[in-house]
Amino acid sequence: MPAAANESVERKNVRALIGIISTVAEDAMNTWEQESGRIPSLDKPVDDTRAVAPELLRSMRLLESACFQLCSTLMPTSLSMITRSYAPIDSACLGVASQGKVADVLDGHPKGLHVDIIAEKTQLPAEKLARVLRLLAVKHCFKEVSKDVSANNRLSHSIRSTTPLAALISTFSDICHENAWPFLYSTLADPEYGPSNSPTKTSFSWSMRKEKPDATFFGYLAERPEKSEMFGKAMTAFDAGGVQEFYPIGSLPAGATWCDVGGGQGGVLIPVANTHPTLRLTLQDQLHVIEEAKQHFAQECPGVLNEKRISFVPIDFFKEPPVPNQDVYYMRMIIHDWPDAESIQILKNVRKAMGPQSRLLIHDYVLPSLDSKAQTQHIPKPLLPTYYGAGGQRSFMMDQHAGAAELEGAHAAGLHQPRPRQRARHPHSPRRIEWHTVPEIPALEELPKA
Numbered sequence: 001m002p003a004a005a006n007e008s009v010e011r012k013n014v015r016a017l018i019g020i021i022s023t024v025a026e027d028a029m030n031t032w033e034q035e036s037g038r039i040p041s042l043d044k045p046v047d048d049t050r051a052v053a054p055e056l057l058r059s060m061r062l063l064e065s066a067c068f069q070l071c072s073t074l075m076p077t078s079l080s081m082i083t084r085s086y087a088p089i090d091s092a093c094l095g096v097a098s099q100g101k102v103a104d105v106l107d108g109h110p111k112g113l114h115v116d117i118i119a120e121k122t123q124l125p126a127e128k129l130a131r132v133l134r135l136l137a138v139k140h141c142f143k144e145v146s147k148d149v150s151a152n153n154r155l156s157h158s159i160r161s162t163t164p165l166a167a168l169i170s171t172f173s174d175i176c177h178e179n180a181w182p183f184l185y186s187t188l189a190d191p192e193y194g195p196s197n198s199p200t201k202t203s204f205s206w207s208m209r210k211e212k213p214d215a216t217f218f219g220y221l222a223e224r225p226e227k228s229e230m231f232g233k234a235m236t237a238f239d240a241g242g243v244q245e246f247y248p249i250g251s252l253p254a255g256a257t258w259c260d261v262g263g264g265q266g267g268v269l270i271p272v273a274n275t276h277p278t279l280r281l282t283l284q285d286q287l288h289v290i291e292e293a294k295q296h297f298a299q300e301c302p303g304v305l306n307e308k309r310i311s312f313v314p315i316d317f318f319k320e321p322p323v324p325n326q327d328v329y330y331m332r333m334i335i336h337d338w339p340d341a342e343s344i345q346i347l348k349n350v351r352k353a354m355g356p357q358s359r360l361l362i363h364d365y366v367l368p369s370l371d372s373k374a375q376t377q378h379i380p381k382p383l384l385p386t387y388y389g390a391g392g393q394r395s396f397m398m399d400q401h402a403g404a405a406e407l408e409g410a411h412a413a414g415l416h417q418p419r420p421r422q423r424a425r426h427p428h429s430p431r432r433i434e435w436h437t438v439p440e441i442p443a444l445e446e447l448p449k450a
């Protein structure tokens with residue numbers, strides 16, 4: 001229908017949002033069909049959505065932003081704000097499902113189970129559990145097949161107790177809800193903690209200050225092997241937009257060396273090892289994490305261990321350089337954890353290790369800058385110039401999370417300014433630093449086509 005000439009700005013904006021939704025939903029369906037032969041089903045308890053093309057991430061960012069903006073525009077204000085205020089309840093209910101292992105109980109029961117049976121197996125009260133599951137089901141995690149009968153769907157299947165996403169939910173509910181996120185205001189308002197950029201003056205440190213002054217998140221994990229293991233596994237959940245999507249690893253020469261600095265349990269290195277068998281790999285992290293990584297590799301890709309294609313070398317990246325003369329030093333989700341001074345210390349240590357042919361790849365969240373025309377000009381109106389809006393929210397959440405729960409984070413570190421991206425013309429030219437972003441990619445459009 002042709003738009004009326006005297007349409008209000010609001011009507012034009014709503015129409016534009018509907019247009020974006022319609023276009024990018026079509027694009028996303030086409031990408032899924034090209035990539036996996038079909039559009040993923042929400043109903044099926046199988047996660048076949050793991051290999052994600054950059055174009056799909058871009059479509060999803062637009063779609064999520066446009067849907068959220070459309071609802072925020074047309075919804076009465078009080079409904080919008082009440083829903084946002086309730087947000088921690090979503091997370092708490094996920095915590096119940098995950099810690100109660102509800103998805104494990106439902107595994108293998110495609111027709112679902114009555115809540116009385118789920119309650120008996122999880123040792124949770126049936127009537128209250130039914131209400132938790134209903135709230136989760138209205139947002140498509142679990143499905144209520146009939147009254148009080150629940151079954152797994154794609155989302156709930158992904159939080160069975162052995163999965164990285166279950167570890168992520170447990171890390172959030174067990175550590176972040178307990179010791180960090182709720183204390184953001186108290187920390188900001190505290191005259192000592194609020195203005196400080198010290199890694200020992202975060203919300204996490206604030207909540208622990210009576211028990212252990214100057215507590216840090218990684219120090220806390222180091223003293224608690226079970227939680228450290230859970231956190232390490234949680235990191236492997238960040239699998240969308242892997243490095244191989246953005247960097248031409250395949251064109252490195254056979255025998256090239258690749259050192260993952262702060263590589264955790266191998267969330268990045270395992271897929272790299274599986275897809276690039278000629279690389280010689282090194283994983284470096286704190287000693288206790290190295291032990292977790294060895295176990296993880298033994299479970300997930302024992303061949304890489306048997307073929308001795310990987311070395312595990314402990315490091316304290318503040319105190320010492322990584323192993324010398326590697327072709328590639330790679331750091332994912334490391335720099336965002338630290339304020340400027342600590343980041344510089346880490347980078348200086350990597351610099352000491354670098355040989356003339358070495359390059360450093362930094363794969364991290366880079367927050368967009370409103371005053372960067374290059375970053376905002378391609379965002380279709382009326383989406384927000386700040387990273388499109390809600391489709392970019394995970395980067396800002398990570399910024400808050402890294403600031404509150406882990407350490408000072410990218411924002412405090414001043415790393416939210418966009419870094420120049422080196423192009424693929426000389427993809428392996430020496431002594432380069434490249435910034436790549438995960439998996440919310442503010443400058444995805446700037447990436448060279450594969």
Ligand SMILES: C[S@@+](CC[C@H](N)C(=O)[O-])C[C@H]1O[C@@H](n2cnc3c(N)ncnc32)[C@H](O)[C@@H]1O
Nearest residue numbers: 235262263264267285286289315316317332333
């Ligand atoms: C946010 S995690 C990222 C893990 C991994 N790079 C990934 O992307 O899955 C940060 C990592 O930094 C490591 N780390 C923290 N402090 C460290 C230190 N002083 N020396 C070496 N590694 C450290 C942690 O053990 C953890 O594995």
